[in-house]
Amino acid sequence: MSEVSKQNYLQVVSYLAPNWFDFYQAVVAYLSRVLGIETQLHQGEYDPLEDPLLLQDQLDLAFICGLPLIRRWQLAPKLQPLVAPVMISARYQQRPIYYSDVIVNANSDLVKFEDLAGKTFCYNDLGSNSGYNLLRYKLIQSGYSQSFFGETIQSGSHQNSIRWVVDGIADCAAIDSVVLEQERNNFPELSQQLRVVEALGPSPAPPLAYSWHLDKSLVEQIRLALLHPDTQLQAAMDKYRVKSFATVELEDYFGLARMYHY
Numbered sequence: 001m002s003e004v005s006k007q008n009y010l011q012v013v014s015y016l017a018p019n020w021f022d023f024y025q026a027v028v029a030y031l032s033r034v035l036g037i038e039t040q041l042h043q044g045e046y047d048p049l050e051d052p053l054l055l056q057d058q059l060d061l062a063f064i065c066g067l068p069l070i071r072r073w074q075l076a077p078k079l080q081p082l083v084a085p086v087m088i089s090a091r092y093q094q095r096p097i098y099y100s101d102v103i104v105n106a107n108s109d110l111v112k113f114e115d116l117a118g119k120t121f122c123y124n125d126l127g128s129n130s131g132y133n134l135l136r137y138k139l140i141q142s143g144y145s146q147s148f149f150g151e152t153i154q155s156g157s158h159q160n161s162i163r164w165v166v167d168g169i170a171d172c173a174a175i176d177s178v179v180l181e182q183e184r185n186n187f188p189e190l191s192q193q194l195r196v197v198e199a200l201g202p203s204p205a206p207p208l209a210y211s212w213h214l215d216k217s218l219v220e221q222i223r224l225a226l227l228h229p230d231t232q233l234q235a236a237m238d239k240y241r242v243k244s245f246a247t248v249e250l251e252d253y254f255g256l257a258r259m260y261h262y
Contacts, residue, residue: 009038012024012028014043015064019159020179021043026232030230047127048068060214062210067127068127082209083096083208084206099203100199101198104197110195121153121171124158130158131173131174134203203256204252207253227244
C-alpha cells in the first residue's frame with residue numbers, strides 16, 4: 001500500500017441523478033475501506049463544464065455523463081473514464097450501456113413517437129445526452145422540423161421531468177433508462193402512470209472518471225477494486241441492479257462527440 005500512501009484523500013463528485021447518490025456513496029465508502037484512503041463525496045451543484053472545482057483540477061474522481069466527459073476532455077484533457085456499470089437487465093446486453101427512454105403519461109393517447117408532434121417536451125438540461133441531445137439528434141436524423149414540439153421547457157433534473165409528465169405539466173420527456181428504472185423501483189406506482197413510446201440509443205454508460213493528476217498505480221488499484229467488489233459493495237450493486245463494473249476507455253465516448261460534431 002506504499003504507492004497509495006502518496007495520496008490519503010480523495011475528493012469525489014457526482015454529476016448524475018440524485019436517485020443514485022446512495023449507490024455512489026456505497027462505491028466511495030468501499031474504495032475508502034479497501035484502499036485505506038479518506039474520501040468525500042458530494043452532489044455536484046454545477047454543470048460539469050462550469051464547475052469551478054473541476055475547472056481548477058480540485059476533483060479526483062467524478063461520476064459523470066459521457067457527453068460532458070468528452071466535451072470536458074476536448075477543452076482540457078484532464079479527466080479520463082475508468083469504469084462504468086453493467087446493468088443486470090437483458091436489454092443492456094451485458095455491456096456498459098444505457099438508453100434514453102421517451103416517456104408519456106399512461107393515460108394519454110400518445111402511443112408512438114410521431115404522436116408527440118406539437119406537444120410539450122421537457123428536458124433536464126441542455127448538456128444531457130439522454131435528456132436532450134439524443135432526442136434532438138433523432139429529430140435531425142429523421143428529418144423532423146425544428147418546431148416538432150409545440151413547446152420545450154427545462155425541468156432541471158430527470159426526476160423533475162418524470163414528475164412533470166405524471167402531473168401533466170409536460171406531455172413527454174426523454175429519461176436515462178437507468179435513472180427511470182431506479183425511480184420506478186423507488187415509486188412502483190410510476191409503472192402504471194408512465195408509458196415508454198421510444199427507446200433511443202444505446203449510448204456508453206456514464207463512467208466513474210479520474211483526474212490526470214492521480215498516481216497511475218492508485219488509479220489501477222481503484223479499477224481493480226471495483227472489478228472485484230466485496231460482499232458489502234455487491235449488496236449495494238444488487239439493490240441497484242448493477243451486475244458488475246467494466247473497464248471503459250476514452251475511445252468508447254468519442255462516438256458521442258462525432259454525433260454532435262463536438
